[in-house]
Amino acid sequence: MLDLGRRQLITLLGGAAAGWPLAGHAQQPERIRRIGALSPLPADDPEAKARMAAFLQELAQFGWVDGRNMRIDARWGAGDTDRVRQYAAELVALAPDVILATSTATVAPLQEATRTVPIVFASVIDPVGAGFVASLARPGGNTTGFAIYEYGISGKWLELLKQIAPSVTRAAVLRDPAIASGIGQFAAIQGAAPPFGVEVSPVSVRDAGEIEPAVAAFARSSNGGLIVTIGTLTDAHRGMISAVATRYLLPAVYPFPFFVRSGGLISYGPDITDSYRRAAGYVDRILKGEKPADLPVQQPTKIDLAINLKAAKALGLEIPRTMLARADEVIE
Secondary structure, X not given: OHHHHHHHHXXXXXXXXXXXOOHHHOOOOOOOEXXXXXXXXXXXXXXXXXXXXXXXXHHHHOOOOEXXXXXXXXXXXXXXXXXXHHHHHHHHHOOXXXXXXXXXXXXXXXXXXXXXOOEEEEEEEOOOOXXXXXXXXXXXXXXXXXXXXXXXXXXXXXXXHHHHOOOOOEEEEEEOOOOHHHHHHXXXXXXXXXXXXXXXXXXXXXXXXXXXXXXXXXXOOOOEEEEEOOOHHHHHOHHHHHHHHHHOXXXXXXXXXXXXXXXXXXXXXXXXXXXXXXXXXXHHHHHOOOOHHHOOOEOOOOOEEEEEHHHHHHOOOOOOHHHHHHOOEEEO
């Protein structure tokens, strides 16, 4: 009996020992990956928060959870170019595995700071023309991502302005002359103008304080309308711009739906939040070993028409039923 019990004990201990980890093979803690994120908008901007939330939610779908197996280091430029440049250098110094660059205004300073850390942009205009990538199909270098715009859309903005306000014969194009895309957008609008009988004029603004005086000067003459182009300045001050347009009774067309949600009249452009979700997919692929140079730059998959009926009423405009019928978003 004693021998049998001993044999059973040895067998039990042997089986248990097989399940015990050896000191040299102890389970290692999961590596924490580091993701930088740089935005030119303020941290409390509702649109900026929604975009970052969408990015993080999509990352979670791929298994990346902040505080568990990855860490987000976010910086917010609040519309300050010098601050964005400073934060770009700070993020690169942290040696992240990849950086999310949220716009054209953040890619340039990040590329100045590094040509090795992978960069994924979520909302850039003309990345080839800006020199960020070699081509859409083969970006090369350390940068790739999602473009949000092609210049032909600008002509559609003018068409919408005439549809919603047929009396318009003059259009001010609000742009930032410091960015190449502001010049390109104006050129596209100007090229589309002759068939509509609209005289277009550039209204160049470099900071928020210049916006209302420039719009007020244009509004002194009748039959005017406003086209707001894409840029960090217009994004950050969209609420103020829509209020100024209403104050001076200028029907205005905007580049993205979030302008309409901030009080603007009508917009035609992609939903940028979707680009952030898609950018999470590229970040996941880079964290798993793929190279930015091998990931093609992608274009928007859908262009949305958004209309604000409250803004239309304030301007005394009646939106055509045909336009309402094809709208993707109507705010009442």
